[in-house]
Each structure stands twice: as C-alpha cells, then as structure tokens.
Amino acid sequence: MSAVVFAFKAFIVLHIIVGLVGLVSFWVPVVGQKGAAAHRRWGRVFTYCMLAAGAFATCIATCSLIAPLETHATFPPPFTDAGLVRGLFGWMMIYLAVLTINLAWYGWKCVENKQAHTRNRGPVNLALQVLVLLGAANCVLQGALLGQPLMMLASLIGFATVGTNLRFIFARAPAPNDWLREHLKGLVGAGISVYTAFLALGAVRLVPSLALSPQLWAVPLFGGLAIILYHWRRLPRRPRGEASAEPARGAVT
Numbered sequence: 531m532s533a534v535v536f537a538f539k540a541f542i543v544l545h546i547i548v549g550l551v552g553l554v555s556f557w558v559p560v561v562g563q564k565g566a567a568a569h570r571r572w573g574r575v576f577t578y579c580m581l582a583a584g585a586f587a588t589c590i591a592t593c594s595l596i597a598p599l600e601t602h603a604t605f606p607p608p609f610t611d612a613g614l615v616r617g618l619f620g621w622m623m624i625y626l627a628v629l630t631i632n633l634a635w636y637g638w639k640c641v642e643n644k645q646a647h648t649r650n651r652g653p654v655n656l657a658l659q660v661l662v663l664l665g666a667a668n669c670v671l672q673g674a675l676l677g678q679p680l681m682m683l684a685s686l687i688g689f690a691t692v693g694t695n696l697r698f699i700f701a702r703a704p705a706p707n708d709w710l711r712e713h714l715k716g717l718v719g720a721g722i723s724v725y726t727a728f729l730a731l732g733a734v735r736l737v738p739s740l741a742l743s744p745q746l747w748a749v750p751l752f753g754g755l756a757i758i759l760y761h762w763r764r765l766p767r768r769p770r771g772e773a774s775a776e777p778a779r780g781a782v783t
Contacts, residue, residue: 538593538601545586549724552579556721560757573717580634580720587627587727595620617676622684623727625665629688630723632658636695637716644709650699659695662688680744687751691719707765714761722754 558572593601598615609615635658643649666688673681698704698712726747 541589548582584627584631591623633719640713725750
C-alpha cells in the first residue's frame, strides 16, 4: 500500500468519525430550545466537527488529486476514469470542504461578534470568502472541461454564499437580528454540506447512476433551506438602529 493510499484511508476514518458526530449533533440546536445550555453546548460540538470534517475532507481530496485511481480503486463505473475522479473527488471535494469550513466559521463568528460587528471582517473570515470564491470558479472550469453540469451547478452555492456573507460582513449598520439570521444560515448551511456529502458518497457505492443526479443533491439543500426559512420567519422584526434585545423564545442563538 502506497503512502498516499494509507493517508487517504486514515483521513477517511477521521472524516467519518467527526462527520457522524456532526450529523447527530446538528439536530440538537435545530429542534431544541434556542439559547439554552444544550443548544450552546451541542452547537459548539457541531461547529468543531464541521471544521474538522472540512479539514479532513481537504486532505482526502488532495490524495484523490495525487493518485485518483489508486485511492478509488473499489469505485464502480463510471468512477473509474482518472479525470472524472480528479474532478469530482478532488477539485469539487476541496471546494465543498472549504465551503463547509467557511459556513461553520462564519456562523460561529456571527454569534461571537454580535456586539462588535466590525470584528466579522477579521483576516480568517475574509480569507475564507476568497477561498470559496476561487474554489467555486475552479469548479465551474473543471465541470466545463469534464462536461459535468453538476459541478457547475454546485458552484452557484459558493457564489451565493460569498455574496451574502460579504453583504453582511461589510454592512455599516446591520439590523438587530441580522447576526441571528446569518448565524442560522451559516451553521445550517454547513449541515446541508455534510448531509450532501454523505448522501452522495453513499449513492456512489449503492446506486452509482444516482450519484451525479441534481435531484439527489437537491434533497439536503431544500431541506436545509426550509429549516432556515422556518426559523427566519419566527424571528421578531425590529427596524435598523433599534437597540438589540434578548432573542424571543424559539429564536435561534
């Protein structure tokens, strides 16, 4: 076994462990009492798991770029082409991994900096926006070269994420509840990302014909958007400039 394959398998084990913890812990803040101790505790667990899962996924994708066929030797057709493996499990996975890290970090910082909005313009937060933008652009390029529309469609999520993140980050006077909305968007978005990854990789092995289906990838996306919109509608509306108060019962914190 080559060193790359060994590292690839080790990173997969670590990725699965933190990913599974993240998949489960995701639901405690979503369905539990908002702002309670359990919400904060499990929210932190979920955030740390997403940051770790994204880091391990980046390492997995790097191994896929270096040795595409060796690292994916057990995958069924059509995932036996080196170019396709590099595109889907290399470049696109790196993009999705960085997107997951971006969303988790951004959602965390929205809460941490709720009383000091300008701190959201920190170097790590801004660098992650640039990295997602570059990853999305590369995903479009690689998708066009491979004739894979799914890769080009997936890039739209990154462009939308960066656009909405930067709009909030550089807002001069955000509304009192804007940090709550962005916190929810970021962390639920990270949940969408990890559920999509597990669903897609499962399909590669169980039903290869569905692995590249936009309909399959849309299931976590629309489910997550429904969660975001549901909680956004429950937030109290206050005009810009009004003093921020404690979130209403049921609001996300």
